[in-house]
Amino acid sequence: MTLLEFARGPALQWSTIILVLGLILRIAGAWLLAHDKDYSRPRVDAAWRGGLRAVFSRFWPHQPFVRQTWFHILAGYVLHVGLFVVVFLYAPHIAFIRDLTGLNWPGLPANLVLFVGALTAASLVAFFVRRLVHPVMRTISTLDDYLSNLITLAPLVTGILAYAHFGGRYETLLAIHLLSVSLLFVWIPLSKLAHVITFIPSRFQLGAWLGRRGVKA
Amino acid sequence: MAVDEKDFQMFREGTQQLASMAPPSTMPDERRVEVAKTTMLAKLTADMAFELESCVHCGQCAEACHFYQATHDAKYTPIRKLDLLKRVYRREQAPLRWLHRLYTPDVTIDDLHEWQELVYDSCTECGRCFMVCPMGINIAAMVNVNRQAFANAELMPAELRALEMEQGSGYSLFGMGPEQVEGFLTHLRDSGVNVRMNESGVDYLLLTSVVEIMIFRDALLATIRVLEHLGLSWTIHCEGYEAANFGMLSGVEAVQKVAGDRVVRAVKASGAKTVLVPECGHAYPSLRWDQANLDARGQDFEVLTVSEFLGREVEAGRLKLRPIGKGKKVTFHDPCKLGRHSGVFHEPRVVLEALGVDFREVESSQELNWCCGGGAGVFLLNRASGLRQGAWTIKQQQLDATGADSVVLSCASCRLNFMNGARAAHWDKGIESLVELAAAQLAD
Ligand code: SF4
Ligand code: SF4
Numbered sequence: 001m002t003l004l005e006f007a008r009g010p011a012l013q014w015s016t017i018i019l020v021l022g023l024i025l026r027i028a029g030a031w032l033l034a035h036d037k038d039y040s041r042p043r044v045d046a047a048w049r050g051g052l053r054a055v056f057s058r059f060w061p062h063q064p065f066v067r068q069t070w071f072h073i074l075a076g077y078v079l080h081v082g083l084f085v086v087v088f089l090y091a092p093h094i095a096f097i098r099d100l101t102g103l104n105w106p107g108l109p110a111n112l113v114l115f116v117g118a119l120t121a122a123s124l125v126a127f128f129v130r131r132l133v134h135p136v137m138r139t140i141s142t143l144d145d146y147l148s149n150l151i152t153l154a155p156l157v158t159g160i161l162a163y164a165h166f167g168g169r170y171e172t173l174l175a176i177h178l179l180s181v182s183l184l185f186v187w188i189p190l191s192k193l194a195h196v197i198t199f200i201p202s203r204f205q206l207g208a209w210l211g212r213r214g215v216k217a
Numbered sequence: 218m219a220v221d222e223k224d225f226q227m228f229r230e231g232t233q234q235l236a237s238m239a240p241p242s243t244m245p246d247e248r249r250v251e252v253a254k255t256t257m258l259a260k261l262t263a264d265m266a267f268e269l270e271s272c273v274h275c276g277q278c279a280e281a282c283h284f285y286q287a288t289h290d291a292k293y294t295p296i297r298k299l300d301l302l303k304r305v306y307r308r309e310q311a312p313l314r315w316l317h318r319l320y321t322p323d324v325t326i327d328d329l330h331e332w333q334e335l336v337y338d339s340c341t342e343c344g345r346c347f348m349v350c351p352m353g354i355n356i357a358a359m360v361n362v363n364r365q366a367f368a369n370a371e372l373m374p375a376e377l378r379a380l381e382m383e384q385g386s387g388y389s390l391f392g393m394g395p396e397q398v399e400g401f402l403t404h405l406r407d408s409g410v411n412v413r414m415n416e417s418g419v420d421y422l423l424l425t426s427v428v429e430i431m432i433f434r435d436a437l438l439a440t441i442r443v444l445e446h447l448g449l450s451w452t453i454h455c456e457g458y459e460a461a462n463f464g465m466l467s468g469v470e471a472v473q474k475v476a477g478d479r480v481v482r483a484v485k486a487s488g489a490k491t492v493l494v495p496e497c498g499h500a501y502p503s504l505r506w507d508q509a510n511l512d513a514r515g516q517d518f519e520v521l522t523v524s525e526f527l528g529r530e531v532e533a534g535r536l537k538l539r540p541i542g543k544g545k546k547v548t549f550h551d552p553c554k555l556g557r558h559s560g561v562f563h564e565p566r567v568v569l570e571a572l573g574v575d576f577r578e579v580e581s582s583q584e585l586n587w588c589c590g591g592g593a594g595v596f597l598l599n600r601a602s603g604l605r606q607g608a609w610t611i612k613q614q615q616l617d618a619t620g621a622d623s624v625v626l627s628c629a630s631c632r633l634n635f636m637n638g639a640r641a642a643h644w645d646k647g648i649e650s651l652v653e654l655a656a657a658q659l660a661d
Contacts, residue, residue: 029312030266039509041516043560058351061277064581065349068280072351076275136276139291143320145274190313195271199352202271205264206353213506214560215584217353 004171007178015182022189023197030198043214050211051204057217058203071130075123082120086113086156114163121156124149144191151187154180224432225636231391232376232597239379242371246326249370253329256366257305265359269306271352272296278346278356283588284339287607295346295356298335301328302363329372336363337374338601341608343553343588357558364468376597377467384463385472388479390427399455401430410438411445413452415486421451422489422518424460424480426497428629436496436629439656440523444493446659447535451493457483460500465507466594477508484518491519493526496650498554498592498628505559522555523652524627528564531571537660540573547649548577548621550612550635551586552628565627568655577619587611591634609638616646623647625654 001009044050061069087093091107098104107113128149131137158177161167168176188194195202207217244252278295279285285293301324307317344357367373368381384390389397399414406412413419421444429437444451457479464472484492494501505520521529530536549569555561562583569576581587590608595601612635616624623646626632635648 025312026270030270031263033261033263033266033310035263036510039513039515040506041509041519054353058353061349061351062585064585065277065280069277069349072275072277076351134276135289135291136279136285136294137274140274140276140294140297142274190316192273195273195352198267198271201264201267203353205267206347206350206355209264209355209358213558215557217348 002171002175004175004178007175007182011179011182012185015185019185019188022186023194026189026194027197027201030201038212042212044212047208047212048204050215050217051206051208053211054203054207054217055200057207071126075126075130078119078123079127082116082123083152085116086120086159089113110163114160117156117160121153121160124153124156128153148187148191148193151180151184151191152193155184220432220435220636225633228391228428228432228633229637233599235379235597236375236599239375239382242378244371249329249372250324250326253301253366253370253372254305254309254324256369257302257362258309260362260365261302261306261310265355265362266306266310268352268354268359269299269303270311272303272354273352275351277349277351278354281345281349283341283343283345283590283608283611284604286611287590287604292335293339295340296354298332298340299356299359299363301332302359302366329367329370332363333367333372333374336360336367337377338595338598339604341553341588341590341592341595343592344557345553345585345588348557348585361468365470366468368468373467373469374598374600376599377463377594380463380597381467381469381472384459384461385469385475388459388476390459390461390463391431393427393430395455395458398425398427398430398458402453402455405438410441412441415454415456416450416452417486418488419450419452420489421449421491421493422457422480422484422487423451423453423493423495424500425453425458425495426461426500426629427459428461428633429495429497433496433629433632433650435653436650439650439653440493440495442656442659443527443530443536443652446656447530452487452489454483454487456486457481460494460497460504462500462503463594465499465503470511473503473507474511477504477511480504481508481512481516489518491521494520494522496523496627496629496632496652498552498630501561502554502558522559522561522627524555524565524568525561526564527652527655528567531567532564536571536655538568538571538655538658539660540571541654541658542573543575545574545623546577546619546621547574547623547625548579548616548619549625549651550579550589550616550631551583552626552631553586553588553592555628556586557584565625565651568651569625572654572658575621577621579615579619581615587615589631589634589638591630591637596630596634596637605634606638606641609634610642613638613642613644621646623649625649625651627651 089108090113094107131141158180162173162177210217282295304321307321340360342357342360346356387394402412402414425437462473462476464476501522509516589612590605
């Protein structure tokens with residue numbers, strides 16, 4: 001089995017299994033803790049509406065916070081939208097997913113995706129540097145934060161190198177790219193990157209808690 | 218309607234003595250660590266677990282916190298205040314605890330000592346940080362879990378320990394118990410105020426507080442005047458008159474329940490359908506949201522805070538107020554526990570509108586209002602005075618930007634903190650009570 005065959009085959013399969021099972025474990029493990037029934041009289045019924053609202057409204061901060069958190073808004077949007085574009089709108093990725101699932105959709109021009117990929121990588125570097133220099137971020141950062149940053153950066157960098165055929169044989173570069181994706185898949189459920197899914201119940205509970213008190217989250 | 222300077226001064230001096238009144242704790246250190254951890258684990262819910270699982274360590278919560286903003290010291294970053302809770306969760310309850318244990322240090326007695334300042338002195342549980350957090354992490358609620366853990370480990374600040382022990386044992390506060398309160402009310406009645414005491418078959422049970430009796434008597438008199446003006450049937454009941462709950466503020470749930478149960482007994486004895494909470498921030502959520510859960514059954518009475526009650530009566534057309542006029546420029550401070558924690562935003566504004574004043578909303582208002590820095594018992598902590606004053610400076614700037622001549626409040630704790638802050642900063646704007654303003658303008 002060549003490195004590429006390994007990366008494409010067992011590595012990706014197993015890391016995907018770990019990704020899915022790991023995230024289920026993270027969610028189920030938290031879910032199994034106590035769910036306290038709230039006996040107080042709600043100010044507003046149907047608190048779940050507040051929860052649902054918060055899941056979406058927290059994609060953008062309240063106006064008075066915009067100026068103070070501009071870095072996070074800018075770098076955060078570039079990072080998250082950028083990852084979406086690179087993962088789901090790059091033609092070879094779409095083809096890869098089509099071969100696995102039969103689903104298909106149109107992609108964006110490769111040059112544009114490359115540009116977005118570079119911007120996305122830059123946002124991660126910016127986050128990394130800010131983590132090192134900003135007193136608040138430096139104080140609360142853990143190894144998880146730095147590793148999560150680098151492990152997210154890896155597929156972007158290896159992807160760009162593979163696209164550019166830079167630094168080695170194309171097959172080897174592609175294999176390294178796929179292995180870095182596998183590493184990311186394994187890392188997500190083990191780290192703070194699990195927020196890709198836990199952000200939903202987390203935002204929901206605050207929105208619902210405030211919602212039943214008549215406060216908009 | 219002015220507060221008697223002498224009363225205020227005496228109260229301030231009294232609070233400075235509180236720490237010396239707390240009996241020293243003799244709990245051994247290992248036991249403290251064990252008790253703190255056990256409490257944290259017992260209090261962690263699924264919701265909190267999702268929150269702790271979701272933090273991305275972005276640090277944006279610091280932007281919302283008055284204590285960080287006042288000091289720019291990263292140790293006051295809100296999420297850092299939960300560090301011990303997070304470590305206990307990660308090591309003992311998290312789905313990946315087998316992994317986390319390898320690199321997450323256990324909580325030590327030194328940690329508990331270090332974090333005491335973070336969960337008491339530098340957090341008013343105001344909740345402004347949960348308004349900015351992209352993950353919706355309710356840091357305020359989890360700081361309260363920390364306080365419960367610290368309280369059980371007998372590691373709360375001495376001032377709060379003195380008060381919760383006093384309230385838990387004999388229902389007195391600041392040396393004033395049921396007998397003295399009854400004496401004060403009788404004296405009021407003898408001097409011509411229509412105080413209704415220990416009546417039954419009434420609609421409203423009015424609570425007061427020792428702080429109101431000691432310093433803000435005008436607010437109590439104003440509330441009574443409004444109730445009488447509206448011709449409502451009401452009573453103050455000596456079985457349960459105290460709104461303040463130092464069990465809640467210190468984190469001693471048993472005392473919180475004892476104090477809440479007294480009010481519930483007074484509700485039963487009076488037959489009231491509605492409990493009227495005076496101008497006191499934390500008293501409202503304690504009774505409105507927590508008490509039913511401490512009882513583990515629903516409440517068959519309604520809880521209203523006085524600003525909420527006034528607003529409803531005005532809206533229903535039952536309470537008519539004579540307009541003061543636009544010459545009076547006021548702004549309003551939403552107490553965190555009534556506003557952000559309880560949704561009382563609309564009603565006080567209805568009252569201000571009925572008063573016809575030139576009302577100026579602060580920037581970043583209502584759900585996003587800045588805390589004054591004195592809530593959750595922080596006002597009483599001697600060693601927190603520097604932090605508090607720093608936080609109050611932010612509040613002062615926010616108020617000044619409105620151009621108002623006075624700020625209207627509906628919480629006695631905020632009022633005390635504003636008076637203190639204003640005095641230290643030589644701030645000369647007015648600090649007024651909403652119910653006092655309304656009661657002075659009752660129209661026939
Ligand atoms: S803002 Fe929320 S996600 Fe960010 S560090 Fe604070 S608690 Fe964590
Ligand atoms: S609840 Fe208020 S005081 Fe406490 S950390 Fe959050 S913003 Fe700061």
